[in-house]
Amino acid sequence: MREHRVESWLELQEALFAGSWNEALGRFRPSFVFRGVPDAGHDLSTSLNRQGGAFASHERDLLRAFRKYARGTSSRPCESVWDWLALAQHHGLPTRLLDWTFSPNVALHFLTEDPELYEVDGVVWCVDYRETNRLLPKPLQTQLREEGADVFTAEMLEAAAGDLPTFDRLTKHPFVLFLEPPSLDDRIVNQFALFSVMNGPMLRLDTFLESQKRGVRRLIVPASLKWEVRDKLDQANVTERVLFPGLDGLSRWLRRYYSPRPR
Template sequence: MKEHRVGTWTELQEELFAEAWNESIGRFRSSFVFRGVPDASHGLSSSLNRDPGSFADHEKGLLRAFRKYARGHFAPACETVWDWLALAQHHGLPTRLLDWTFSPYVALHFVTEDPAFYGLDGAVWCVDYRETNRLLPDSLQAQLRIEGADVFTADMLAPEARELTAFDRLADHPFVLFFEPPSLDARIVNQFALFSVMNGPQLCLDTFLAKQERGVRRLIVPAALKQEVRDKLDQVNVTERVLMPGLDGLCRWLRRYYSPRPR
């Protein structure tokens, strides 16, 4: 994994859009996905295993209870375990999923959304899914070829793994795949969102990515650059009001936008 500390807004743009040219189609179509964190010390552990002795041993029970009690609220849109996982993650249940985006600017939003972190360096993880796909089990690689796709959907995963136990048995080695959730609401759509998932509730993605020599880089956004990044994102309308449609997002945007600048 490569790590690079950027110094200016211009350099940040160059790094975020590096390797975006796709020679095979003659377009600037990046195969990278992005995840922004406000504190560079934050890793890529999922909410299921972020803290020692937390929820990893209770994954089955958590998901079973969620499916039982949430069914009356959202059952029609959930046909597979992957739909249920996406819905649970979306509403805050501890799962093995991690949120990512196809948009580098959405990732930067989450680096700079909270002024309480402006005194700390942030980071953007950039992962080329073409490279991580090389480590997928043969059956999953075949599914991508059949569909002519680069990332999965819930419908594509279901035939290979109807439940998480079957998914975990697909390979003896750790792997990660990225899948696009169903369009549960406008927030999923506007954030250009997708999830990563690994084949085990105890596995941590940063440990896995640290061993990858290709297709992974981590950009450090210095604390001194955060305010400039935030102001320019506001100018191009990458804000809570857009990414989290509704009154909650509107109020979060107004609260931040009109707050005094941190010293």
């Protein structure tokens, strides 16, 4: 894993889009996903990890209860455990999923959305999913190859592993894959969102990525650069108003946008 500290907006843009040229396609089509974190000291724990203790042992209980009580409340029917898991994560249930995006600018938004954290360095995690796919169990690699895909859909995962215990037993070695959820609402679409998922409720993605020599980098965004990044994202219309459509997102945007900059 490589770590690089950027010193300017232009250097940040160059670093985010490095390696995006796809020679076979003759297009700028990167195979990276991104996650922006406002504090570079924070790890990649999932919401299930962060609960601590024996909470992860209740993963199946949580999901079973969610499916029981949420049925009929969503406009889009869930057809597999992976649909349900994505829906649960989307609405705040602790799960083993972790939020990512295909968009570098969306990652920068989440890095700079909280002005109270502008005094600490942030980080953008950049992961090449084609590299992490090399470590997938053979059934999952076969699934990707047959579909001609690089990331999974819920339907694809359902065909390979119909439930979490089956998924966890695919191999004894830790692995990560990226799951593109169904378009549950405009928020998923506008955030260009996807999730990472590992084969165990307590596995930590940052621990897994530490040993990866290719396709993983951490871009440190210094605190001194955060205001410039935030202002330029606002000018580019990468805001809460767009990423969280509706009155809640509008209120979040206005509250942050009109917050005075501390002297």
